[in-house]
Amino acid sequence: MDPRTGKRRAQVAAEATAQDVDQAVTAAHAARAALADRTVRAAFLRTAADLLDAAQDDLVATADAETALGAARLTGELARTRYQLRAFADLVDEGAYLGVVIDHPDSAATPPVPDLRRYKIPLGVVAVYAASNFPFAFSVPGGDTASALAAGCPVVVKAHPDHPDTSERVAAVLRAAAGRHGLPEAVVGLVHGFDAGVDLVRHPLVAAAGFTGSVRGGRALFDAAAARPVPIPFHGELGSLNPVVVTEAAAAERGEQIGTGLAGSMTLGAGQFCVKPGLVLAPEGAGGDRLLKSLTEGLGATDAGVLLDHRMRDNFVAGVVERAQLPDVSAPVAPGAADEHAVTAGFLTVPAARLAAEGAHDLLLEECFGPVTVVARYADEAEISAVLARLPGNLTATVHLSAEEAAGDPATDGRGTRLLAELTPLAGRVLVDGWPTGVAVAPAQQHGGPYPATTSTSTSVGGTAIERWLRPVAYQNTPEALLPPELHDANPLGLPRRCDGRLEH
Known part of the structure; x- marks a missing residue:
């Protein structure tokens, strides 16, 4: 369905049956040996990037028609996707990811050490669940697929229903790249449909899964993966509030700048980024007031946007209404429906003390997908700590400090250090004086x-x-003639490794 108009588009694929899923997984399982050669894998990944580059105009136009994300955003996302594929090709060539460790026998050790040689091997077929908001970078050709193929694992991707045509076209590109290197097309499988996603995670030949999506959907698949007769690893990205703390000194120093940056970050991609700042702790008083004034101006200059589909639009509008009706919650810039397709960005405010205690306001501590954020005004540092203590896990956590706080000036009484210590347990990435939107592809x-x-x-x-x-896997007292070449003493492949406790390059 076209998210800009609500009109149905042509059907491009059928929902996979259980038999379709079985065929895709079985074929992928049979293709494992074809991916064993690291040189071929690396070349395959680079060719995939090249062919995506050649098909850019068609892919971007198709993705824009399905997602309304815009050609500029999608062109950048496709460039990022190509970079990921090439980066993993370089990683495969380097070989350090294999983690080669060799310990020669040592009878004098306590207890004695036998000949031990350790490295890493691929798990097998990986199920990849495509994301709605990234039709390239977190979907068919995205990071889960690229990293799994780099590891030597075939993939079967469950396409997202918001961009099935894009998924089909990208899968065809990846399969063409595989064919150029003598690899079977089955190294990249593709299925559609809700039931197919469930059948996929339950298939006995699937060895692991990667998911990007909602808490509800991800948790259901996670539970299914754990309930299998043979449980499998399920690497799911489910939901994140991405809290931001602005100190009183930072707001006094540059409240206007912080407000402008917040407006840009929370509306990027119509607020449909997994790292959108969804909760901001800002001080009461003049500095915080200037921040909100700047935020209001920034949002006022932001055009209405179209979300990925009408279901998400309806959930956003309903979620904002439900939150705005809570006691002591106000909407200086009311987010919601602009028309039957688009939505407007906005923010809600609430006293931080309301969030520090359990109750109806717990809803404000849950992610609301779309261009909205909650600004909680705090009176003192104790209220910051009380709110942070109630937060669930997050992808990111951010703190904005004054110049003196960032420098660790003794006059600030270690405020910057204390806040970092409070934020670190909450998130995988902690930022200082920045915004979480924008996830660099870096080691x-x-x-x-x-x-x-x-x-x-x-x-x-x-x-x-x-x-x-x-x-x-570790091999003990195994004759070298039976060992894989990665574990030979002569290191014929020139791999980085640790031998008898010493790192070798």
Whole structure:
């Protein structure tokens, strides 16, 4: 369905039956050996990036028609997706992700050490659940798919219903890339439909799953993965409030700048980013007032936007109304319906003391998907701590400090250090004087956090995302003729490794 007009588009795929899912998974399972060669895998990933580049105009136009995210945003997202594929190809070539460790026999140790050689092997077929809000970077060709293929795991992707045509076209590109390197098309499977998603996570040949979506849907699949006769790892990204703390000194120093930055961050992509700042703790008083005035002006200059589908639009409008009706909640800029398709951005305010105690206001501590944020005005640091103590896990947590607080000036009594210590247990990525929207694809990235942000401690962005699809195995007293070449003494593949306690390059 076209989110801008509500009109139905042409059907591009049928919902997969249980037999369809079985065929896709069985074929992917049979294709595992074809991905064993690291050189071929790396070349495949680079070719996939090249072919996505060549198909950019068609893919961006198709995705825009299905999601209304806009050509500029989607062009950037596709560029990010190509970068991810190439980055994982480089990681495969380097080989450090294999974690090779060799310990030669040592009879003098207590207890004696036998010959031990350890590295990591792929788990098997990975089920990938595409996200609604990222039709490229977190969908068919996204980070879960790229990292799984890099690990040597075939994938079967459950397409998101908001962009089935985009999913089909991208899957065709990936399969064409596989064919150029003699790999079977089945290394990238694709299925559609709600029931197919459930059948996929329950299939006995699926060895792990990656999910990006809602708390409700992700938790149901997580429970299904755990309830299998043989449970499997389920790496799910479910939901995040992404709290922001603005100190009184920071608001006094640059309240207008912070308000403008907040307006830009919370409305980016019509507020449909998983790292949108959904709760802001701002001080009472003049500095906080200037922040809200700047936020109001920034939102006033923001055009109405179209959400990914009408179901999300209706949920957003209803969620905002329900929150705005709570006692002591006001809407200086009321978010809601602009017309039958678009929505307007806005924010709600509430005294922080209301959030510090359990009750009806707990709803404000839940993510509301769309262009809205909650600003909780606090009277003192004790109220900041009381609210933070009630928050669930998050992908990100942010603090805005004054220049003196950021520098650790003794006159600030360690306020910056204290706030970082309070925020760190809440999130996988902690920011200072920035905004969480925009997740860099970098080796040090951590895109994941305590539940319900994610169901595991891993990241879905950056090079270490590959670790989700691997498991270690150690060979003891095994003749070298029987060992994989990665574990030979001569290191014929030139892999980084740790040998007898010493790191070798």
